[in-house]
Amino acid sequence: MLQTAIPTHHAHPATRAPMVTIRAAKGRDLAELAEMIAELAAHHGDTAAATPEHLERDLFGRMPWITALVAEAGGELIGYTILVPLYRAQQGARGMELHQLYVRPAHRGTGIGRHLVGKAREQARMAGATYLSVSAATGNFQAHRFYESENFTPGPVTGMRYLQALA
Numbered sequence: 698m699l700q701t702a703i704p705t706h707h708a709h710p711a712t713r714a715p716m717v718t719i720r721a722a723k724g725r726d727l728a729e730l731a732e733m734i735a736e737l738a739a740h741h742g743d744t745a746a747a748t749p750e751h752l753e754r755d756l757f758g759r760m761p762w763i764t765a766l767v768a769e770a771g772g773e774l775i776g777y778t779i780l781v782p783l784y785r786a787q788q789g790a791r792g793m794e795l796h797q798l799y800v801r802p803a804h805r806g807t808g809i810g811r812h813l814v815g816k817a818r819e820q821a822r823m824a825g826a827t828y829l830s831v832s833a834a835t836g837n838f839q840a841h842r843f844y845e846s847e848n849f850t851p852g853p854v855t856g857m858r859y860l861q862a863l864a
Contacts (some may be wrong), residue, residue, distance in 0.1 A: 699858070701845055703795065706851075709816065715750065715778060716770065716782065717768050717775070717809060718769045718770070719766060719767070719768050719769075719772045719812050719813060719816045720767060721764070721765070721766060722752075722756060722765035722766065722767050722777070724753065724757065726751050726765075726767055726774060727749035727752045727753055727756075728851060728859065729773070729774040730749075730752055730765060730774065730777055731745075731747055731748055731749045731751075731752060731774070733774060733777055733799055733801065734747050734770060734777075734797070734799075735747075736799070736801070737799040738798060740859075741758050741834075747790075751798075752765070759826055762781070763779050763780065763781050764779070764780040764781075764793075764820055764824075765777055765778070765779050765780075765797070765825070766778050766780070766806075766817060766820065768800065768809050768812070768813055770804070773856050775800065775801045775803075775809065776800035776801060776804065776809050776810065776813055777797070777798075777799055777813070778795060778796075778799070778813045778814070778816075778817050779795075779796040779797045780793045780794065780795060780796065780817055780820060780821060781793065781794045781796045782794075782824070782826075782863055783826075783828075790827050790831055791824075791826045791827060792821070792826050792827065792828040792829065793817070793820075793821035793826045793829050793830070794830050795814070795817055795829055795830065795831040797816065797819075798802045798810060798817075798831070800811060800813070810843065810863070811847065814847050814850045816853060817829065829849075832854070
């Protein structure tokens with residue numbers, strides 16, 4: 698079972714329970730997970746179309762597509778990360794994309810993001826991945842510093858990404 702309890706020495710007692718659990722998302726988490734996805738989208742000036750039903754399909758459906766890890770404290774979700782499988786055909790290498798990492802504003806700066814990344818690494822290794830990939834917007838220097846402090850190696854993205862709707 699993927700679960701870790703984290704003492705939060707930097708936490709303000711009025712805003713959070715003293716223990717945070719990092720674990721795989723469960724069905725009961727879908728509404729709160731969708732809320733946090735919408736919060737992250739709003740933070741970037743966007744809107745989220747993802748619903749609890751989308752998440753149920755993609756996490757627990759006939760063909761699971763993603764893995765989600767959540768940070769929970771005091772019975773509420775305070776952060777999450779989503780992993781998506783990747784493949785580098787030339788190298789025959791399996792990887793995971795750290796698709797999103799989010800910690801609710803009241804809980805930032807307490808190490809929860811680092812613990813989510815650590816659990817994401819463990820989950821990716823258990824799935825047979827040999828690398829973890831993440832991207833951040835060009836001007837998001839805070840994210841750049843964070844990922845570099847977590848030993849991600851920066852590399853420029855070149856070329857164009859093309860998209861074609863299938864439905």
